[in-house]
Amino acid sequence: xxxxxxxxxxxxxxxxxxxxxxxxxxxxxxxxxxxxxxxxxxxxxxxxxxxxxxxxxxxxxxxxxxxxxxxxxxxxxxxxxxxxxxxxxxxxxxxxxxxxxxxxxxxxxxxxxxxxxxxxxxxxxxxxxxxxxxxxxxxxxxxxxxxxxxxxxxxxxxxxxxxxxxxxxxxxxxxxxxxxxxxxxxxxxxxxxxxxxxxxxxxxxxxxxxxxxxxxxxxxxxxxxxxxxxxxxxxxxxxxxxxxxxxxxxxxxxxxxxxxxxxxxxxxxxxxxxxxxxxxxxxxxxxxxxxxxxxxxxxxxxxxxxxxxxxxxxxxxxxxxxxxxxxxxxxxxxxxxxxxxxxxxxxxxxxxxxxxxxxxxxxxxxxxxxxxxxxxxxxxxxxxx
Amino acid sequence: xxxxxxxxxxxxxxxxxxxxxxxxxxxxxxxxxxxxxxxxxxxxxxxxxxxxxxxxxxxxxxxxxxxxxxxxxxxxxxxxxxxxxxxxxxxxxxxxxxxxxxxxxxxxxxxxxxxxxxxxxxxxxxxxxxxxxxxxxxxxxxxxxxxxxxxxxxxxxxxxxxxxxxxxxxxxxxxxxxxxxxxxxxxxxxxxxxxxxxxxxxxxxxxxxxxxxxxxxxxxxxxxxxxxxxxxxxxxxxxxxxxxxxxxxxxxxxxxxxxxxxxxxxxxxxxxxxxxxxxxxxxxxxxxxxxxxxxxxxxxxxxxxxxxxxxxxxxxxxxxxxxxxxxxxxxxxxxxxxxxxxxxxxxxxxxxxxxxxxxxxxxxxxxxxxxxxxxxxxxxxxxxxxxxxxxxxxx
Numbered sequence: 001x002x003x004x005x006x007x008x009x010x011x012x013x014x015x016x017x018x019x020x021x022x023x024x025x026x027x028x029x030x031x032x033x034x035x036x037x038x039x040x041x042x043x044x045x046x047x048x049x050x051x052x053x054x055x056x057x058x059x060x061x062x063x064x065x066x067x068x069x070x071x072x073x074x075x076x077x078x079x080x081x082x083x084x085x086x087x088x089x090x091x092x093x094x095x096x097x098x099x100x101x102x103x104x105x106x107x108x109x110x111x112x113x114x115x116x117x118x119x120x121x122x123x124x125x126x127x128x129x130x131x132x133x134x135x136x137x138x139x140x141x142x143x144x145x146x147x148x149x150x151x152x153x154x155x156x157x158x159x160x161x162x163x164x165x166x167x168x169x170x171x172x173x174x175x176x177x178x179x180x181x182x183x184x185x186x187x188x189x190x191x192x193x194x195x196x197x198x199x200x201x202x203x204x205x206x207x208x209x210x211x212x213x214x215x216x217x218x219x220x221x222x223x224x225x226x227x228x229x230x231x232x233x234x235x236x237x238x239x240x241x242x243x244x245x246x247x248x249x250x251x252x253x254x255x256x257x258x259x260x261x262x263x264x265x266x267x268x269x270x271x272x273x274x275x276x277x278x279x280x281x282x283x284x285x286x287x288x289x290x291x292x293x294x295x296x297x298x299x300x301x302x303x304x305x306x307x308x309x310x311x312x313x314x315x316x317x318x319x320x321x322x323x324x325x326x327x328x329x330x331x332x333x334x335x336x337x338x339x340x341x342x343x344x345x346x347x348x349x350x351x352x353x354x355x356x357x358x359x360x361x362x363x364x365x366x367x368x369x370x371x372x373x374x375x376x377x378x379x380x381x382x383x384x385x
Numbered sequence: 386x387x388x389x390x391x392x393x394x395x396x397x398x399x400x401x402x403x404x405x406x407x408x409x410x411x412x413x414x415x416x417x418x419x420x421x422x423x424x425x426x427x428x429x430x431x432x433x434x435x436x437x438x439x440x441x442x443x444x445x446x447x448x449x450x451x452x453x454x455x456x457x458x459x460x461x462x463x464x465x466x467x468x469x470x471x472x473x474x475x476x477x478x479x480x481x482x483x484x485x486x487x488x489x490x491x492x493x494x495x496x497x498x499x500x501x502x503x504x505x506x507x508x509x510x511x512x513x514x515x516x517x518x519x520x521x522x523x524x525x526x527x528x529x530x531x532x533x534x535x536x537x538x539x540x541x542x543x544x545x546x547x548x549x550x551x552x553x554x555x556x557x558x559x560x561x562x563x564x565x566x567x568x569x570x571x572x573x574x575x576x577x578x579x580x581x582x583x584x585x586x587x588x589x590x591x592x593x594x595x596x597x598x599x600x601x602x603x604x605x606x607x608x609x610x611x612x613x614x615x616x617x618x619x620x621x622x623x624x625x626x627x628x629x630x631x632x633x634x635x636x637x638x639x640x641x642x643x644x645x646x647x648x649x650x651x652x653x654x655x656x657x658x659x660x661x662x663x664x665x666x667x668x669x670x671x672x673x674x675x676x677x678x679x680x681x682x683x684x685x686x687x688x689x690x691x692x693x694x695x696x697x698x699x700x701x702x703x704x705x706x707x708x709x710x711x712x713x714x715x716x717x718x719x720x721x722x723x724x725x726x727x728x729x730x731x732x733x734x735x736x737x738x739x740x741x742x743x744x745x746x747x748x749x750x751x752x753x754x755x756x757x758x759x760x761x762x763x764x765x766x767x768x769x770x771x772x773x774x775x776x777x778x779x780x
Contacts, residue, residue: 135723
């Protein structure tokens with residue numbers, strides 16, 4: 001009987017050696033390609049007299065920005081200009097996310113409504129929105145609607161408090177008065193009370209506590225409004241000879257971008273919500289009904305918590321899409337981060353650092369949003385086993 | 386004498402049209418309210434839309450139709466585009482012959498619309514190509530009907546047709562029959578289609594490699610793949626397109642300059658590859674680990690397991706997500722209008738600058754949106770049916 005030979009595996013067939021070798025070759029190739037690109041870019045940039053540092057951030061920008069959340073003038077630096085653009089991107093993203101969530105949930109629930117007419121209307125909306133490009137919608141809304149609005153003299157008005165004309169939308173602006181602080185306490189109390197009642201309603205077997213919570217949430221602030229005595233005054237825009245004075249003015253660009261983003265994203269969120277609700281098994285609902293829960297309780301205690309778990313991950317990617325899509329602002333002239341960056345890149349002649357900076361900002365925004373949503377996601381998931 | 390019990394039918398209000406109305410529109414009281422609001426919405430919005438559509442000046446579309454379809458492609462060479470379309474029709478007919486009911490319906494609708502357009506353009510001329518397409522679809526359909534085993538070859542023919550298309554459109558230098566047409570002359574719907582098809586075709590192998598790389602056990606490869614995927618997915622497509630237009634020329638040596646359309650195609654491909662990789666990764670995860678273990682137990686090496694066991698099963702699952710990726714890409718190609726390429730949307734914008742068509746934004750953008758809607762809707766319908774046919778999600 002021959003002894004079992006224990007010959008060593010030759011190194012070119014040893015998995016451990018091969019693994020390391022493959023990775024070394026891979027890294028070397030990546031490094032070579034990167035080096036090749038870097039060599040090219042530095043030669044080209046030297047030839048064209050370009051630099052690749054961030055010193056341009058301290059230079060005077062010298063261009064105006066139509067609107068910004070932070071004070072900005074043409075004499076400010078490029079750094080401040082980019083910051084102003086970033087503030088606009090943040091504003092339109094945050095407002096857009098809130099509004100599109102509300103609209104999306106409403107449309108998604110309407111799509112599942114037993115009411116045939118309503119469900120078909122929602123379906124038409126979803127199909128129209130999802131099957132046409134966002135940029136075409138934006139062009140339609142901006143060039144087809146907002147640009148063609150009448151001049152200030154012939155403003156379209158709604159109830160004498162909202163006006164629409166070439167210069168955008170004019171809305172009443174809420175301004176806090178001295179009694180606002182008192183009213184704020186009422187709101188805070190209402191929220192605390194509603195939360196407490198809602199918490200009890202899930203434990204105690206009563207039917208109406210949930211409604212009482214909702215009622216408290218609405219009634220207390222209304223009560224407080226009269227007790228405190230008009231905590232907010234609404235500054236209504238007044239038409240003057242050439243323009244409106246007072247009130248809140250939303251520029252046509254901002255209004256068009258926000259409308260487009262909200263309508264578009266809501267179509268996608270509606271589908272996410274619908275899929276989430278449909279993902280709850282029928283048996284769950286039937287079991288809940290047979291235990292004697294009513295329709296509201298089934299929705300609140302059975303369907304909603306389970307649907308939420310399915311909804312959160314795709315909802316996150318819709319939020320990220322909205323934030324990224326806000327860069328289409330450049331097509332209709334709204335000064336968001338990307339549009340300001342393009343102007344800066346053209347003026348300074350240094351596209352490389354400007355675009356790298358902008359990409360890093362978008363990346364950071366995306367990562368931050370996913371982080372927040374992941375934390376929230378973890379809090380609503382069931383711990384299995 | 387016994388009385389036979391008469392059969393009493395259900396109450397009149399719960400069956401038939403009345404019953405349907407009651408159940409679906411008026412059943413709890415608030416549904417009646419919602420129905421009324423819906424009717425009011427349909428009446429006010431729908432009525433206005435119909436009224437507008439009837440009075441709109443559609444001549445801005447009809448008189449610029451060639452621009453919308455092919456952009457500034459040389460008019461005397463448009464036959465090349467038609468040839469490509471007819472080739473696609475033939476292949477579509479062949480796919481229709483093999484495929485199920487949905488494929489057949491789509492292909493027949495396609496033939497019907499070509500026929501309709503042909504009849505419409507009988508007076509104006511140029512109807513020959515429309516009817517040629519109807520014939521091509523019919524011929525393809527009859528050729529493959531009942532021959533499901535040809536499916537593989539038809540798929541291969543589609544791939545070959547893609548490269549043939551690029552060749553026919555691009556042409557040969559100093560050739561009488563197929564003179565070179567620079568990619569800068571490609572435009573309109575043609576460009577929109579080319580960009581998205583090139584994007585999806587070339588991003589597919591890249592995406593598969595990236596997905597495999599991300600799941601690789603080798604840390605360096607998985608790190609770089611993950612980095613690429615996450616960075617590209619974290620930035621907007623516009624930035625990628627701008628970088629492709631402005632920065633790529635800086636990164637490549639003088640001899641390797643790409644023209645604007647090629648740069649846009651490269652940008653779209655690199656962008657789509659990251660999303661493709663995530664879709665493929667989903668498919669890879671769906672392959673049960675028992676399959677891999679069984680293959681290993683049979684003595685297959687890692688490479689063989691990946692190529693013959695994992696990928697075929699994974700790619701089957703990811704067909705529907707790839708179709709939706711394609712729909713998204715098809716819509717997203719409109720962004721090249723921002724970097725100055727003349728796609729369908731940009732043609733619309735340039736048409737609006739013609740003095741006789743000033744102020745017709747609504748007509749133009751509704752038309753552009755309509756074109757996108759038809760293609761996207763048909764594709765998403767097909768993908769939905771395909772999903773049912775493949776039985777995805779019913780494991």
